[in-house]
Amino acid sequence: MSVENITRESTLAQTQREYILAVRTMSEEFERLHGYKPRCMARTYGCQQNENDTERIKGMLAAMGYDFVEDPESAELIIFNTCAIREHSERKILGHLGAVLPYRRAKPDMKIVLCGCMTGQPHIAELIRKSYKYVDMAFSPGALYRLPQNLYKLLSGQKYVFDFEGGAENISEGMPVLREGKTKAWVSIMSGCNNFCTYCIVPYVRGRERSRIPEAVLEEVRELVKSGYREITLLGQNVNSYCKDLQLGYDFADLLRDINSIEGDFRVKFMTSHPKDATRKLFDVIAECDKIGRHVHLPFQSGSDAILQKMNRKYTCEQYMQIIDYAKSKIPGVSFSSDVIVGFPGETEEDFEKTLQLVRRVEFSSLFMFIYSPRRGTPAAEMPDQVPHEVSVDRFNRLAQLQNSISLRRNERLIGQTVTVLTDKPDGGSLYGGKTADDIRVRFDSHGTHIPEGQSVQVKIERAANWAVFGQTV
Ligand code: SF4
Known part of the structure; x- marks a missing residue:
């Protein structure tokens, strides 16, 4: 990457950081009026790249003064980060989009945002513009880093914000990320x-x-x-x-x-x-x-x-x-x-x-x-x-x-062997879970000891299924 491009990238990020501050001021005003921060429900479809993009979206929103909720009803902002890999997933997402319309009707200030790979396709962008008029903002994956600027426009009164520019060019360094996992x-x-x-x-x-x-x-x-x-x-x-x-x-x-x-x-x-x-x-x-x-x-x-x-x-x-x-x-x-x-x-x-x-x-x-x-x-x-x-x-x-x-x-073949497992977040069930360094899923009994996420534990394997192996900590 040339020096010119690095400089351009940091200038792009700096511009967005200024918009983050501007939206944050709006969020503080919202909190003063309502007694709570504006809330966002973000739903992710598709691959890990999309999960990672949602973490970046949430990072920017957290910096802009947003809290996060799971239910659409209590949200001021609903974001669908979409996947385009199969036609079936697109139909499902459009169905979910339709399902939030009643919430939007009950709460006219709610904003609905569509982003991710689906919105990178011109025919979908056109469909959204024409048939989903309650979608307030849509942007393609290349425009993700401009979320602060686009949200600012939306909250400042612009009726629709559609941003489908910036396909390959933009990976903006230094923008905040809110990670789901701790380990x-x-x-x-x-x-x-x-x-x-x-x-x-x-x-x-x-x-x-x-x-x-x-x-x-x-x-x-x-x-x-x-x-x-x-x-x-x-x-x-x-x-x-x-x-x-x-x-x-x-x-x-x-x-x-x-x-x-x-x-x-x-x-x-x-x-x-x-x-x-x-x-x-x-x-x-x-x-x-x-x-x-x-x-x-x-x-x-x-x-x-x-x-x-x-x-x-x-x-x-x-x-x-x-x-x-x-x-x-x-x-x-x-x-x-x-x-x-x-x-x-x-x-x-x-x-x-x-x-x-x-x-x-x-x-x-x-x-x-x-x-x-x-x-x-x-x-x-x-x-x-x-x-x-x-x-x-x-x-x-x-x-x-x-x-x-x-x-x-x-x-x-693993039965009888002892393997090292990096543990997942406990799911509340009777067994703990994790993976080995060669990506084998392991479920194990810890004899009542609580084992948090991200620990390396030794597990002796006692039985196997096609999707996982099972054992006890040693
Ligand atoms: S075109 Fe699609 S399938 Fe082929 S390498 Fe790229 S991402 Fe993978």
């Missing part, structure tokens, strides 16, 4: 994607890849570790191409190595990786770094080269297997999870069989399986030979059955 944190290292897989909407709604400068990421991780965070998950649509846009001669493996050298007792995870950018250097670095989890989420999407080509994934199955084999040879005990799509246009039974074969060869610890769902504006939605839904469902079920048996077999 596990997400750190976004880049935004956008350059790959244009033919089924995916992300490059259209989140724009091109833009990496944060390494020092900014390292500083954020240092601060988190100092504040007691025990698990840091680095986020990006394709973390393996981190820093390519900045041309610093520095890459994702370098970032992992530098994070690993930060002092403290913590573990690092990352997602999502693209196989075409997963280098040998990446696995060499994971092998030498003790704080990097021994688990890689490496989406293969299909086991058929013909389908991979139609998906524009830019690797073959053999190349994918070479990466897996190399990682296994370098990192003892490494495990993989993956995303896979069934029923992509033109997928034959033979193509699908190849997917099953690849799943058997790799032995993933878990699979995120999706039935192909056409997204308007993507090339795959226009492709001939769309697979009938019932055929896709049948393939999905067969794949799920295979993966369940693999997950169970892998988990059964």
Whole structure:
């Protein structure tokens, strides 16, 4: 990143900080009149990137004097941070949007805001403008950092605020974040994607890849570790191409190595990786770094080269297997999870069989399986030979059955072993939960001892299911 861009970025953030102060003054006036702070209900749909964006939204709102509530009825501000990955999720969100209309009617000063990937699509932006007139503000993911300015406009009397600018450009450093977890944190290292897989909407709604400068990421991780965070998950649509846009001669493996050298007792995870950018250097670095989890989420999407080509994934199955084999040879005990799509246009039974074969060869610890769902504006939605839904469902079920048996077999191997578990927030049930460094979900009995979130505990495994292993603290 050039000095010019860094300066521009800090100027952008400074402008927003001034709007934060202006909205804060409005919030103080609200509190003086009503005896309580203005309240926001923020609902998040979709992936961890979106969860992380909501934390940034809440951070800015907290700085602007807002409190947070769960119920829409008592809120002065309702925010839907949306997901566009599937048509089904969009329909669900529009349904939820309709459900808050009665609250809005009962409380005319309430403001309703829509943001996230859905609003990055021109046809949705148009739909909102025309048919959801009670949505007061909508902005695309690239405009997120301008929330203070846009909220100021809205609270100052502007009837509608729509901001769909700033696709790829803007990652603003130094804006506040309100984190949900006290021991596990997400750190976004880049935004956008350059790959244009033919089924995916992300490059259209989140724009091109833009990496944060390494020092900014390292500083954020240092601060988190100092504040007691025990698990840091680095986020990006394709973390393996981190820093390519900045041309610093520095890459994702370098970032992992530098994070690993930060002092403290913590573990690092990352997602999502693209196989075409997963280098040998990446696995060499994971092998030498003790704080990097021994688990890689490496989406293969299909086991058929013909389908991979139609998906524009830019690797073959053999190349994918070479990466897996190399990682296994370098990192003892490494495990993989993956995303896979069934029923992509033109997928034959033979193509699908190849997917099953690849799943058997790799032995993933878990699979995120999706039935192909056409997204308007993507090339795959226009492709001939769309697979009938019932055929896709049948393939999905067969794949799920295979993966369940693999997950169970892998988990059964742990019976009798003692594993280190980083604990989750207790859910009030009779068992505690957490994950191992290679991402295995563990449920355990602590013999009545209360174990808070973020502790490392030793658990002896006694039984296994396909989704978790179970045991007792030792
Ligand atoms: S690499 Fe991932 S985010 Fe990027 S276009 Fe492909 S599927 Fe979408």
